[in-house]
Amino acid sequence: MGKADDCRRLALLEAQRALREAQRALVIIIAGVDGAGRHAVINALTHGFDTRGVRVHAWTPESAPGAHRPPFWRYWQALPARGQIGLFLDGWYTAPIEAAFRGEEACCETLKAFEAQLAADGAVLVKLWVDLDVGRARAAIRTRIKAEDRAPTVSEQCVLAAQDDADDGLTALREQTGEWTVVPGGKSKRAAKAAIDGVIEALQNPDPVRPARRRARRPAKASPLAQLDLDARLGKQAAKRDIDALQAELARRLWAAHRREQPVVMLLEGWDAAGKGGVIRRVTAPLDARLFQVVPIAAPNDEERARPYLWRFWRQLPRDGHMTIFDRSWYGRVLVERVEGFAQPHEWQRAYGEINDFEAQLVAHGTVLVKLWLHISPEEQLRRFAARAETPHKQHKLTEEDWRNRDQWGDYLAAVDEMIARTDRPGAPWTLVPANSKPYARRAVLQTLVNALDGD
C-alpha cells in the first residue's frame, strides 16, 4: 500500500474520531448503476474506517427489511446512532434510480424531507455517485455474471433492460436532489480512492448544525377544546349495551383489515387521569392478541435518545394487517417536552412539520390513523387523583409529576390547542373526546375506531 493510501486511512480515522467526539452521525450513500463498482467502494470505505460503529446496509429485494411496512421504515431502522457510521448501497435512491431505468421520473419530496431531518439532527450526509454510463455498466455486468457463474440479480436485470435515455434520467435525478460527489466508476481501485477522497473532503468541512428557522406561530383561533360538551354523559347500562356491540363489530372489522393487509395506528393523548388505560382495555378486550400491540410511551432510552426523535415511533409501526395502539405518542414532543423544556424551542417547533410528514407517509401507505385526545376538566382530574390516592391498586399511577403537571394546566392547554391547529390534516384528523364521563368516552372511542375501519 502506497504512502498516499496511508495518508487517506489516517485522514479517515481522524475524521471518524472527530465525528464521534462531536456526537454526529455519518450517513454515506454509495449510489450508481449496478456494475459501476459500488461494492468495491463500500469495501474500501469499511476497511478505511475503524470498523467499530460502522454498519453497511446493502440489501437484495428479498433481504431488505420492512416488507409490509411504509417504504421509509427500513431507512429509519438502519439509522446510525450519533457518533456512528452507516453506509447505504443506494439507500433511499433505490426506487428513483430504478424509475430512471424505466424512463420515469420519481417524486423525491419524501427523501428530501428525510435528509433535512437527518441534517437537523446533526447527521453528516455524504452522497457518492459511482459513475458509469449504462452501456459500459451492461458490459461489466455481463462479464461479472459469467465469471461468477450466476444469473443476473434483480437490480442487474434493471440495468440490462434500461431505457435508452436512462443516463439522462440519472443525471436529472442527481441535479434534482443536489450535493452529490461524483466519482468515476468502472475501475474499482480508482473509484475507491476517489470515493475516500470525497468522504474525507466532506468530513473536513461538514455543514454546521443549524437549527431550522422558527416558523411564525399561527394566529390563535377559537380553541376547539372549548367547544366540547364535557357534560356529555352516558349511563353505565346503556354504555355496556353499546360497548358490547361495538366491541363485536371492532373484532370483525379488524379481521377484515387483516385480510386487506391494511395497517391501523391508534394513538391516545389526553390529560393525566383522562382514562386512557380504561379505554385501551375496552378496545383490546375483544381482539386477538396476534393482531395488535399496545406500546406505552415513556421517556426514551439511551439507544433512542441517540437518534432523531421519530426513530422510536418508526420502529413500533405495525406490520400491514395489524394494529399498534400508542399509549401516548410522538405528540409528546409538542406537549410535555415543550412545556417542561425537555426539547429546545427549535426542536419542538420543527416537530409539527416532521410529524405531518411522518403521518402523511403512513396515510400514503394505506394506514388507518386514529388520533384521539381525551379531554377532561381540571375539576374532574382532581376528583380522579383523589380517588387514585385512596385505591391501593391505583396508587402506582399517581406520582408527584402528575401534581406538577396539573399546576401548568394553562401551558398545556396552549400546547394542545397549537398541536390540534397544526396537525389536524386530511387522512390524519384529531378526534376530541369529552371524557368527564368514562362510559361516554369509552363508547365514543370505540365508535370512532369502528367508523375509521372499513366494514368489509
Place this chain on the structure above:
Amino acid sequence: MGKADDCRRLALLEAQRALREAQRALVIIIAGVDGAGRHAVINALTHGFDTRGVRVHAWTPESAPGAHRPPFWRYWQALPARGQIGLFLDGWYTAPIEAAFRGEEACCETLKAFEAQLAADGAVLVKLWVDLDVGRARAAIRTRIKAEDRAPTVSEQCVLAAQDDADDGLTALREQTGEWTVVPGGKSKRAAKAAIDGVIEALQNPDPVRPARRRARRPAKASPLAQLDLDARLGKQAAKRDIDALQAELARRLWAAHRREQPVVMLLEGWDAAGKGGVIRRVTAPLDARLFQVVPIAAPNDEERARPYLWRFWRQLPRDGHMTIFDRSWYGRVLVERVEGFAQPHEWQRAYGEINDFEAQLVAHGTVLVKLWLHISPEEQLRRFAARAETPHKQHKLTEEDWRNRDQWGDYLAAVDEMIARTDRPGAPWTLVPANSKPYARRAVLQTLVNALDGD
C-alpha cells in the same frame, strides 16, 4: 370489578415491582388449543400489570419474525430484559402443539435447553396451559369465526383438522416438558382469573437463581496448538496468485450459497495482532456488499448486558443465503471474560454447553459454520506491536489493554486449549491457522472458507 379482582391486581403489581427490583425477567407462556381462550388470558394479564416494560409476542405465521433464520431466532429476539416482562402466545411450544394435532411427537431438547438457559440467567418462567379439549375447542372456533365473519386462521385450521388422539398428545407434551399451570379454558373470565392466580402464585415463590453445577474439567490433552507449524510461510508473489484465484472462487461459491438459501457464519478468534483485520479484508474484497455483514464484537452495551449472554449474537445471525463474519465472537465468554474475570466461573463454565447448543442449532438449520483461530507466537506479536506503534494509521489499534493481555499469555493459552477441546464438534469444527506469516494465513483462511462452501 369485585374486591377479589382488586386484590389480584394489587398482588400482580407488587410482584412486578419485586421482579424489577431483583432485576429478574419474567417470561410467561400462554399456551393451549386455539379456541380455548388464550387471547382473553393475555389481555387480562397485560391489563393487570403496569404496562410499562410488558410486551406481548403473539404472531400469525406470516407476522412471526425470523423467517429465513434458525427456528429459535424469534424467541431470542423477543426475550425481555431483566426486570421486564414478556408474554408469549404458545411461544416455543407452537411447533410441538401443532405436531400433537398431527398425531406426531415433537423433539423438545432444544426448548428444554433454552428454558434452562433462561433460568440460569435468573429469568422467572411461568407456563400457563389454557385447557380445553379439542372437541369443545372446535365448537368454540366455529362460533367465533361465524361471529367475526372470517375464514379460520392457520392455527384454527390445525385444530379443526386435528387427529382424534390430539388431546393425549398434548397431555404427553405437558408431562414431558414439566411445570405447567393448567387453567380451565372455555369461559374467558374464569380462565383469566385462574391464570392471574397462577402467575401470582408462581411469582410469590420464584425459584432462586442457582448457578449451574460446575462440570468437572476434562483432563488436559496435548495442546493441538503446540502441533501447529508456526514457521509455515508463503512468498508474497505466490500468495497473491493463490489469493486472487481463491477470491474469485469464493465470490462464485457465495453466490451459489445465496441461490441455495444457505446461511454462512464465519468467526475469527486469535491473539491480538494475529491479523484478523487483514484476513477479513481479503475475504470481503471480492464480495457483493449485499451478501455479507462484518460484525465486530466489543464489550456489550446496556441493552445486551440486560439479557442472556448469547442474545447479542443471535440478533446478528445472517438471513438464509447471506454471510456474517464475526470479528471476535461468542467465544469471548470463555477467553477474555474468563481470563479477566468479567464472567463468574459458573457463567463461563456453563458457556461451553450453551455455545455447543447454539452452534448445533445453526448447523441443524443448514448453516455453514467456519470457526478460525489465528495463531501466532509471542515473539511475532511483540514485533507487530512495535510496528503498530510506529505506523500512524495503525496506532489506534494498539492499546494499553493489548500489553496487559500479553502479560497473561499463559492463562489465555490454557483458555484457548480448553475452548478447542470442548467446542470442536461435528459440523462446528475449529480450524487452527498458523499466522506468523500473514500471506500464509490469508491464503489458508480463504482456502478453508472455499472448502466449506459447496461448489454448486
